[in-house]
Amino acid sequence: MARPRWQAQAPRSRSTLTLTWDRFVALWAAVNLLWVGFDLTYIPLRNFWLQRNLYPLQSLPLRVPVPFLPDLTPLVDPIKGIEPHRETQAYLDQFERLDRALQTGTSPPGSPPAAGLPTNGSPASSSTGSFNPEQRRLLEKQVKLTQQMIDSNPFLAANASGTLEKIKNLLRQRADETSAKQAAAELLDPAWLRNHPWSRERIFWREQLLPLVATNYWRSIDENGRPTDHFWFYDLVLFQSVFALDILLRCLRIRRRLPGLSWRDALLRRWIDLPLLLPFWRWLRLVPVVERLQSSGLINIEPLRAVISRGVVAMLAVELFEVLSLQLVDGIQQLVRSRRWPERLRALRSHQSVISPDEQELVELVRIWAPLLLNQVAPRLEPEIQGVLGHALQQSLQNTIVPGPLRRIQLLMQVEQGLSRQLANGMVESLLDVSRGTGERLQRRDDLQLELLQRFIDRFWEELASALENGEALLRSQALLCSLLEQLKRTYLGQINRASIEALIEELEEITLPSPLAAQEAADQGEAGEESDPSGSSRPVVNPKRGGR
Incomplete structure (x- = not known):
């Protein structure tokens, strides 16, 4: 990472x-x-934007108003082709007429007439709590519209049939009836309103039932048959x-x-x-x-991307590495089980890898690397080779030249060390002379030498292939290698499963990310690169160990 x-x-x-x-x-x-x-989200949340109320718990009638939000429905509804539904809008308009009529023409039974309302010749008497014909007609019409709304289900066009079920449940609970139609007829019956003042009944209608009716709408269809x-x-x-x-x-x-x-x-x-x-x-x-x-x-967003990528790596690293490792090991096993090992070894012969008659790849590599090692690398290692060979000769001659009882004499020990050193130097110089001569001869273009090298390489691969064909070494080697690879799959890959990828990622981050101490040292070195003089100009700081001029 x-x-x-x-x-x-x-x-x-x-x-x-x-x-x-x-x-x-x-x-x-x-x-x-x-x-x-x-x-x-406007269509699914239109009820919220229309009423601006939150209902945290759907099972409880808990309402949280959000009055600071503006009513956007008058602006957005025309864009979405939304219009008020005729049936539900007629229901709301009819209720407004009924509400005005009941508020201005009736009073609860036994209550004094409202201030400013005429009592002489009025069709409704406040002392008896009766309703005039107009009020009764409005109540009957409201009952008829409610029952018609229940039968026709105008909410179906807006995919809001659940709203109608809520309205029916509210009517049943309010009137304690099993039928929503009977409940509506009972709640709007003059007998019910004589015992339940309209000032309290209208709260139920306006705050609970009518807001549900107002959520219904009708959406137009364009020429393609889709909603506008x-x-x-x-x-x-x-x-x-x-x-x-x-x-x-x-x-x-x-x-x-x-x-x-x-x-x-x-x-x-x-x-x-x-x-x-x-x-x-x-x-x-x-x-x-x-x-x-x-x-x-x-x-x-790079920190967030790093966290997400880390989670993805933690989930996929094990599976991905397991698949790749299994594929690699299975491929090696198939190669090991192959019966064509002798043919593959014979294919390594130099005459089968020739690109042109003047270019034998393997022979040319030998001609390049052998002089490089013999002429340049080996002579530079002369002191180290002498030290190793001298120590080996001293250990070999330890009990041969000087007997054990005489080893306490310092002069004899010095003679032994000098002799082993001279022998080592002579042997190393001889070997280096031979290597230099061999390297110089390999550098020279010699057709006979190339032919001998090529013959040696070809004979080596041929004899190795023949040995594998005639003996049991090939089958035994294949069985051992396949067993080793199978054990590798069962042990190492199983340990990868149990390893904590999170710990590996954290360790990798510790390695790649700079520590605070290292960052501070780098900042200090950058600040020490220049030093300001009293005049305001900057001059480089001279390292006292190296000096400057």
């Missing part, structure tokens, strides 16, 4: 105008991403036009930097911007938006 790219990252050189434009486009793309997310959606027009005019201009400018920059690059190749280099221009799969715009925010310097 390489060092994280966000550490010591060199900034890209861009002009102020280019950087400002890139940041504007990045922010505009982020706004577009939010707008796309809002559009994709004009989002593409605003997206094209406000956002995609800007993105297309920015992509064109980026391609111009690339072609200015690389004049030989074609327009097609320049556009292909900006393939990551393609989702910004697609009218479908708009959620893919997250990728180019994040890339633009990162490249413009507004955000830094």
Whole structure:
């Protein structure tokens, strides 16, 4: 794993105008991403934007109002082709007329008349709590509309049949009835309203039931048979036009930097911007938006990328390495089990690897490396070879020249050491003379020498192949090697399974990432490179050990 790219990252050189434009486009793309997310979730969350209420627990009637959010439905509904449903809108309008009539014409039984309301000649008497014919007609019509709504289910067009079930459940619970139609007739019956004041009943209707009715809508269909959606027009005019201009400018920059690059190749280099221009799969715009925010310097996602890649590596490292290791070991086993070993060894003969008559590869390698080792490397190792050989001769002659009882005499020991040293020097010099002569002879072009070398190499591979064919060494060697590889698969790969990949990654990070102490030392060395004099100019610091001039 390489060092994280966000550490010591060199900034890209861009002009102020280019950087400002890139940041504007990045922010505009982020706004577009939010707008796309809002559009994709508007239909499922339309009830929230209409009522601006949160319901944390669906099983409990707990409501958390969010009044600071604006009502966006009047602006967005025309874009999505949403209109009020005729049946539910007629139901809401009818309830408003009923509410006004009951608030202005009736009073709870036994209560005094409302202030400012006429009592003489009024069709409803507040003392008896009776209802005038107009109020009774409105109540009957409201009951009829409620039953008609239950039968026709106008919420089906908006895929909100569950809302109708909620309305029916509220009616049953309020009237304690098993039928929602009977419950609606009972709740809007004058007898029920005489015992339950309308001031409390209207709270139930307005706060619990009518908001559910108001969520219903009707959505128009376009010529293609799909729901109307004009989002593409605003997206094209406000956002995609800007993105297309920015992509064109980026391609111009690339072609200015690389004049030989074609327009097609320049556009292909900006393939990551393609989702910004697609009218479908708009959620893919997250990728180019994040890339633009990162490249413009507004955000830094490299730490998050490193954490995600670390998790992916931790999950896939063991499986990937196991597969590759098993494939490698199985391939080696198949090669070992092959019956064609003698043929492969014979194929190594020099006359079968000749490219041209004047170039034998293996022989030429011998001619290059042998003089190199004999003429240059071996003479430079003369002191070391003398030391090793002298020590070996001294150990061999230890009990031969000087007997054990006389080894305490220092003069005899010096004579023994000198003799072994002289013998070693003579042998080494002789060997080096032979090696130099051999190297010089190998450097010279000698056809007979080349023929002898080639004959020796060919005979070696031929005799080795014949020995493997005639004896049991080949089968025995194959069995032993395959057993060794099988044991390797069972032991080593099993240990990889039990090993902690996280520990390995942490160890690798400790190796690749600089420690705080090393970073501080590097900073100190950089600061010590220059030293300011009293006049304000800087002069290099002279190393006292090396001196300066």
